[in-house]
Amino acid sequence: MIHLPYEVYKTTGWLAELGVSGMAQFMALGQCINVIGISILEMFYHRFQAVVIFRSKAYLTLPYYVLNIFRFLTFIHLLVFIWGRFDSRVLMLQEKTKQELFRKNPGLPSELGCFTVFIAVMEDAVFITTVSAWGVLVVLGLIVIIGSVAFIMQVLKKANTLSVQTKKMQRMLVFSLIAQVSIHGFMIALPISVQIYEWIFIIYDNNFGTLMLFFVAYHGFFSTCAMIVFTTQIRRKYLEFSRLFCRKDAAPIVLNNQVGASSTNFESAIT
Template sequence: MGFFPEISIFSRSFQEWMDLIYDNREICKKPAPICYSMGLAMAHLIALPIYIMAFYTLYAEKSQNFKIYKRYLATHVISNFLFEFHLSVVMKPVLYLPYPVIRFSGAFFLTYINGFISFCIMYLFIASTGWSILELLYFRFKLISSNTVTSIWIAKSSVFVKNVRRILIVFSSCTFCFLLLGITGMFDQTAHKEKLEIINEFPELTCTSAVTLPKSSTDIKPIHLFNASVFVSIIVGSILCATMGSVSLLALREMVRECSSSLRTISMHRGFLISLFCQIGVHGVMLGFPLFVYMTSIVFHFDGNDVGYVAIVLASLHGAMSTLAMIVFTRPLLNFARSKLHSIFFPRNMSIRDVSFLSSSQSRHQSSAVNGG
């Protein structure tokens, strides 16, 4: 008789424990705002045909002169696609501005995985995208500088570019190492979350899918080293891109003046450079805007959630817009895309026009034969 009450007490406590776990799971699965989700869905509908056309044109282009450069372009498109998929589908960040907290509400399994891991993966995709565009510009820079052998300053600039590129590799490696060291901070997330003023209003912030930045302190932590290394890498990368771009344009002007290459080759190089400049601009603006909104809202402590969600939707489109710029300003890809789109949307018009042209030619030939002319 005395044994059964102990079993019932144990059963009730176990049931309460299971209910607590169930409630916590339901809280962690709280969806993102509906308008924000609809905006991301619209962005996907816009981006999908652009990526399909990009992969088709890269596959269909068989020119031997374009073979190596096409691999660089394909790598860049793939990195764009993976980053956008991870940001808008897997992560789908939810903002709580002006507090430095982000919760990831995309894939279901993120409910049980620490959000810091998702952030690390996002950084790797951003780094791969940046390096892919940098290698595209470096590849074009080497081709242009190797064709201009008469200028000493171009040879010196090539040495400078190589050294700065090595420095950037070192800082990128340090950034990755600091990111790995920052994993230790993921175990302190609970203590930081408990200090938030909105923890009672938004209990989902206790979930592992939510990540918060610790308040500034006098101690140097891996996250501070990571931020500093990222900042230096951006500065060095910007200097490297500006140097390669400006030297390449000046070298093309010299090639025109010295008539060392054909005008068609020079025009091709200039078109590729314009395409790269447009892609860099798209990445800088559409990725820099969300970061600007986030930092400004935290520093000046104002509610920037609405603007922040718009910025995230724009960031989810940055890869597609960069890929679109690549197609538009790369003549071989543009020619393939234009012919394919024309054959898809105007197949009958083309056939009718061709038939009418042939019939008019035959009628003119018959009338000339009849008139003896």
């Protein structure tokens, strides 16, 4: 839950019920987003390795080195998360900023002073390091994705030893990844961009902020739907399983002749 136009993020889930602070949940959410980013980049890099087998030219090693930098910064973010959990100054800055916010806005709900509330503190080294790391990770992720796609398309265009069907399949897999990452990028990058915008300017509509949280929460579901729609093999298997579960069962019907012996067996669908 967010409370615009204030830079406040309030956690209301079961972790809050267990006593986990809002700052810890905010940092953990950021770490989970980083892990999602790594998984996306690993899919693109795996496709890059499958197509671009010979990487003798120096620029073809760019995705490898950039991906390793992304992994390293994700590990640094984890260390920052652990640092923020044990550094008492982080909690002191949180409480000080909340008190200043209540002093400037006496009519704020008292629940915003709860320990499950996280507030943006520009003087906090942990917060600034986290946001800065996110910005760098976004740039690195774009380099890996754009570079991998460009190199794959370049190799497929020049390859003379690959059949037409193989090229078509590889392009289909790349387009499927692009569709998935577009959903991830839109539904994650947009809320982050809105948050940065809200730090500089003012957004009064809290419903808009709730919509941004919906994007973050359900981006994985929509990405999975895109994978099923744009990947031919997965789509076919999905349709086969759907028909299997929707198929009607058949029950045998036995007809007896006049002497009591069964003479005919056939199946009839149960409706």
